[in-house]
Amino acid sequence: MRAGVLHATGDLRIEEKPVPEPGPGEVLIRVGVCGVCGSDATEYGRGLVLAQPPVTLGHEFAGVVEAIGEGVSGLRVGATVVCGAGVSCGDCKPCREGRTNLCRSYTTIGFHHDGGLAGYVTAPANIVLDVSDSGLPIDTLGLTQPMAIAVHAVRRSGLRAGQDAVIVGVGGIGAFITFAAAATGARVLVVDRNEERLDLGLRLGAASGLLAGSTPLRERLAELGMDVDVFFEVSGSAPGLESVLEAAEPGATIVPVGIQRGEPALPLGRWTLREYTIVGTVAHVFADDFPEAVRLLGTRPSWSDIASEVIPLDLVAEQALQPLLGGASHQIKTLVDPWISEPRPAVHAG
Ligand SMILES: [Zn+2]
Numbered sequence: 001m002r003a004g005v006l007h008a009t010g011d012l013r014i015e016e017k018p019v020p021e022p023g024p025g026e027v028l029i030r031v032g033v034c035g036v037c038g039s040d041a042t043e044y045g046r047g048l049v050l051a052q053p054p055v056t057l058g059h060e061f062a063g064v065v066e067a068i069g070e071g072v073s074g075l076r077v078g079a080t081v082v083c084g085a086g087v088s089c090g091d092c093k094p095c096r097e098g099r100t101n102l103c104r105s106y107t108t109i110g111f112h113h114d115g116g117l118a119g120y121v122t123a124p125a126n127i128v129l130d131v132s133d134s135g136l137p138i139d140t141l142g143l144t145q146p147m148a149i150a151v152h153a154v155r156r157s158g159l160r161a162g163q164d165a166v167i168v169g170v171g172g173i174g175a176f177i178t179f180a181a182a183a184t185g186a187r188v189l190v191v192d193r194n195e196e197r198l199d200l201g202l203r204l205g206a207a208s209g210l211l212a213g214s215t216p217l218r219e220r221l222a223e224l225g226m227d228v229d230v231f232f233e234v235s236g237s238a239p240g241l242e243s244v245l246e247a248a249e250p251g252a253t254i255v256p257v258g259i260q261r262g263e264p265a266l267p268l269g270r271w272t273l274r275e276y277t278i279v280g281t282v283a284h285v286f287a288d289d290f291p292e293a294v295r296l297l298g299t300r301p302s303w304s305d306i307a308s309e310v311i312p313l314d315l316v317a318e319q320a321l322q323p324l325l326g327g328a329s330h331q332i333k334t335l336v337d338p339w340i341s342e343p344r345p346a347v348h349a350g
C-alpha cells in the first residue's frame, strides 16, 4: 500500500509499505478518505511536537473494516467506520471518569502510531464506530473527527437553546463549532477577517456576522441586542482574544479554543469580579462526541462548501500541508483519498 510518511520537519514521503496486521483488540481499516488539518501542518512545517517519526500521518479517517484482530467483538468485516484516533489507557483517573481525552498516557494515531494517510490503518476497536447505518457518504464521514472536536468544545461550554454565542474565527475548527453551536438552538454571531468565511458561517447556521476590524465586537453585540453567554475564541490570535475580553459581560463563559501562542497579560482580578468561566477544551471524548458528530453531519444536505475536492496522496504536501501553514488554504477541510491518482470532487449527498 502507499502511505504518506513523515520523516522529519518538512520531509513527507509517499512510500510503499506493507499492509499492517491488526493486533489483539484492533481492526484493520481500508481507508476511504482522510482529512488533513492544522495539527498535521504544524508537525510537518514547524517542527515535531507530537509526531514520532518515521510515522504515517492522518488522524481524521473513515473507511471500511477489512480484518479483525483477536478478541474484537461488535465490529464486522465490511462495516463502514470512523475512528477517534485518540488512544487512551482505560485505567488512569480521567479514563475511569470518562474523560478519555485527558488520559495520562494519551497517544494519537497519525502522530504516535501510523495513521490514515495510507491505503490501510490499524486502530483499537474501542475507538472505531460502526456508521454503516448512517447512510452518509464516505467523504462526509471524513469530517467526523473535526466535527467531534467542535461537539466537545460546545459540550464543555454548556451552551444551550435560547442562549447567545460568539465564534471568533470560522476556519478548520471554527466552521464546525459554528454548526454545532447553532444546532443547540443558540443564537450565533460569527467573527472573521474574511467575508467569504462570514458567508460560510451564516450558511452553517449563524444568525449574523461581523467583519473583524470593522466595528468593535462590543458595539456590534449592542446593535444586535445580544447578551452573550458563551464566547468561542477559535482564531488563537491576540486581537481575537482582546475583542472577546472587551465584550464579555459578567457571568460570561469564555472558551479559548484556538491556542494562544503569546503570553497575554491576563487581568485575573477583573475576571474574578466578573465571575467569568474560562473553559479549556482539547480533542474529544470518543464515546460521547463521535456519535453526536455523525448525527450532526447527517442533518445538513451537503458539506461541499467545507470540503469540495478530494486529493491524492502525492499532492498532500503541496496542496494540503503547505497551504495550511501559509494560511492560504482555499478549502476549510482538505480530504485525501489514498486510492486515487488525480483529484476528484467530494461526494456529500447520499
Ligand atoms: Zn485534525
Ligand SMILES: [Zn+2]
Pocket: 088, 089, 090, 091, 092, 093, 094, 095, 102, 103, 104, 105
Ligand atoms: Zn488513561
